[in-house]
Amino acid sequence: AQSVTxxxxxxxxxxxxxxxxxxxxxxxxxxxxxWYVQYPNQGLQLLLKYLSGSTLVESINGFEAExxxxxxxFHLRKPSVHISDTAEYFCAVDQAGTALIFGKGTTLSVSS
Amino acid sequence: xxxxxxxxxxxxxxxxxxxxxxxxxxxQVTMMFWYRQQPGQSLTLxxxxxxxxxxxxxxxxxxxxxxxxxxxxxxxxxTVSNMSPEDSSIYLCSVYSPRQGGYTFGSGTRxxxx
Numbered sequence: 001a002q003s004v005t006x007x008x009x010x011x012x013x014x015x016x017x018x019x020x021x022x023x024x025x026x027x028x029x030x031x032x033x034x035w036y037v038q039y040p041n042q043g044l045q046l047l048l049k050y051l052s053g054s055t056l057v058e059s060i061n062g063f064e065a066e067x068x069x070x071x072x073x074f075h076l077r078k079p080s081v082h083i084s085d086t087a088e089y090f091c092a093v094d095q096a097g098t099a100l101i102f103g104k105g106t107t108l109s110v111s112s
Numbered sequence: 113x114x115x116x117x118x119x120x121x122x123x124x125x126x127x128x129x130x131x132x133x134x135x136x137x138x139x140q141v142t143m144m145f146w147y148r149q150q151p152g153q154s155l156t157l158x159x160x161x162x163x164x165x166x167x168x169x170x171x172x173x174x175x176x177x178x179x180x181x182x183x184x185x186x187x188x189x190x191t192v193s194n195m196s197p198e199d200s201s202i203y204l205c206s207v208y209s210p211r212q213g214g215y216t217f218g219s220g221t222r223x224x225x226x
Contacts, residue, residue: 032213044155044204044217051213090154099145100206100215102155 002027002093006103013110015083021076021106023091033074034092034100035065047089050074061085086110114139114207118218125195125225132191133221135205140185142208146178149202149220158203161188195225 007022025031035047048059055067065076074091091103115138125131135144146158158178159167167180182188192199205218 034214043219046214049214094215099143099157099160099208100155101157104154 002031002095002101004091004093004101004103006089006091006106008106009104010107010109013081013108015110015112016080018079019077019081019085019108021089021091021108023074023076023103025072025074025091025093027072027093027095029095032094033065033067034094035059035063035074035076036090036092036102038088038090038105040087044090047076081108081110083110083112113214114141114209114216116205116207116216116218118205118221120221121219122222123224125223127196127225129195130191130193131195131223132189133203133205134189135187135218137186137207142185144182144188145206145208145215146180146188146190147204147206147217149204151200155204158190192223195223197225199223200225 003026005024013019033050036044037047038044047063048057048065050057050067058064063078065074067074086109089106089108092100094100117136119134123131144161147155148158149155157170158173159169159180161167161180161182163182163185177193179191202220202222204220206215208215
């Protein structure tokens with residue numbers, strides 16, 4: 001069975017600092033990987049996804065994630081965060097459309 | 113990507129009653145999924161609903177408590193039956209779009225049971 005582990009439940013950082021949110025998955029077959037973001041009192045939004053091809057994927061707001069098959073990881077990074085990046089971030093794994101399995105989430109708190 | 117209309121957006125219900133949540137998709141989809149997000153928690157898959165067959169429930173969820181209907185390829189309902197305060201959560205539906213290689217989520221139903 002697939003599972004997702006987000007290694008940090010809370011990550012506090014200062015504005016303009018770099019950040020990495022860690023995600024590891026377990027699966028015996030090829031998977032698709034996703035990061036979703038949930039801003040306070042809002043719905044779930046897709047941040048980025050890895051389906052195939054280049055192992056480095058980027059979002060439009062400066063986040064990137066790298067698929068590492070040997071380490072079964074899909075860590076999310078941003079070189080310089082903003083206050084507006086404060087949100088809950090969820091890593092999720094999917095086996096070709098069978099349903100998303102979510103990690104427990106990481107709360108990113110950005111302060112000035 | 114598909115657009116999902118989910119209703120109601122929120123409700124406050126008395127314990128012992130039932131609430132039916134509806135999801136309407138603007139295109140035909142084979143699989144629809146129902147999730148629960150308890151306060152401060154991640155999303156947990158309740159069941160997968162395919163048109164024309166019984167829904168497949170995840171461990172810890174049963175049809176008597178969460179009956180699901182899937183009458184066609186654009187619509188599904190989830191009923192939360194005989195509610196208790198522990199059922200207070202956000203319930204979300206989701207669809208998979210092979211063309212986009214990803215999932216779309218409804219805006220969620222925030223349920224409070226008193």
